[in-house]
Amino acid sequence: MALSSVAAALEGPRTMRRHPASLLVWGAFYWAALMLLWVLLYVAFGEEVRRDLAQTHFTADPKEVLDLVKHLGGAMALLILLAAAICAVLAGAILRSVLHPEQSRAAYLRLGADEVRLFVVALITWLAALFVTAIPSGLLTLLTATVAGAGASGLAGWIAFIGGLAVIGLSMWVGVRLSLLSPQTFAEGRINLREAWVLTHGHFWGLLGMFVLNLFMAVVLTPIVFWMFGGLLTGAIALIGGGSKLFVLLGLLANLLIAPLAFTVQTVILTAGPARAYRQLHPDI
Template sequence: MSKFSASDAAFVGFRLVREHPRTVAVWAVLMTVLSLISSTITIKLAGPQLTEFMAISADKDASPETMLAVMGGLAPLMGVSLIYSLALYSVILAAVNRMVLQPGDNRSAYLRFGPDEVRQAGALILVNLILLAVYFAAILVSAILLGIGIAAGGGAIAGLAGLIGFVGVACLMIYFAVRLSFASTMTFDTGRIAIKSSWTMTKGHVGAMLGAYVLATVMAVIVYLLVMTIVAAVGVIASGGITGLGGLFEPDMTSLETFFTPIGVARAVFAGVISVLTSLIVFSPAPEIYRILKAGGAAPVETGV
């Protein structure tokens, strides 16, 4: 059976940043521009409603009717955000897969928008639908267990049943997520949406893969906090005090005028840089592990959706 180092796979994102600094810079500029564009669209579609929603969410006395009424005004924004996120992550995943599996194909900074990206969108939709179905099924079973615990006497039995149900749902979701984590990479590599193939190829590697993904996530959080600390320090120096940082982390999206301030633009730059770094760190372990396993002859070939 092919082997790989979970720690090496977890740190492959840092290697990509070191080997492709120009690509990272291009991605950061593009992500900053996209951040500004998406913020503009958000404000135009539902700036005041979004501000109201945030205020009501923080109000413990807000009624469900009020919350639903405000959420209704956010429906257009949610639809646009869903499409935008699907397109964005399809392009990013394809680019990361291309960078790891086809490092020589670096034209346009590994970014494309073609058949590979369309297939990535299809794989994303299918994987999320599967995970959603698993989640609802697990919640149903957990509710049944809780009901049995209550019927059996409640109290400690019901609490134990609830705990078992919660842990079981979490473990099941993690297991399915790991088993399906090759779907993006195998879809890119084979040219067809590969859900079953991911399930087959990850068999026997769940523990090591989970370790790599957890370590990569921890590294991404550390990088995020580090960059945020640096930006906050610069912001304190530039604004003359900590009170000037409010617009950096909680922007006023009521209107374009209140958002597009120096602090607002700085926030967009911060978002662009950090999204590129964290995306490379979090998304690169899967294609790297796949590359190693495939080189060892572990890759199934026929099974797609």
């Protein structure tokens, strides 16, 4: 079982090159889902709550998160579940294009048992992030503030530095060890946390290298490319329209359509990589 970090990391661009029409459909799906969420946000939350959300400065403090969820009530939980469902459907399509490329009907989009299992995996992933990243970060912030308030600012700095490294290390370790849970669940038709954990044993550094490359492409290269493309497109539309308000609005609309496509590209990069890594570790697939 050989794992190639570079080959796995480049699976996202290869997937988009093989299925350009599917990429556009995925982008349209995400755009429609985003519009639905905005409508639900407008209906579920009153004007006062929307204003509070806009003015909220989020931190890693668990108490702040719990207070926000309590303030928003069940509507927030519903929106979170809907967002997870949307991510599950999109992830299912991407995984299907990598693991079962022959199932190309409807741009690989489905709504079935695979997507339900991926929905559960998304919730498990969010819970894992809460327990290994958000809560430890909040506790570290509280401890640092308490020590600093007692007058030991030097010690507080060291606690923040060492504790921060520990939280980052823990998050990376758990994230990599569970990184193949989605493709494994999709391929095997069942959720098995223990098996997913064991599967990554001995491949930590290779998978970490893959994720570093994936994050660079998704977080650095993709925004730059789409920012340049959006700027050129807006400039071209403004030039053609001679600065008229109609063409300015068309330029803004074009950028609104580009943003969901950029997010879709990022999702493909971050989802296809682990799928290729799983396939490398299971050459019989």
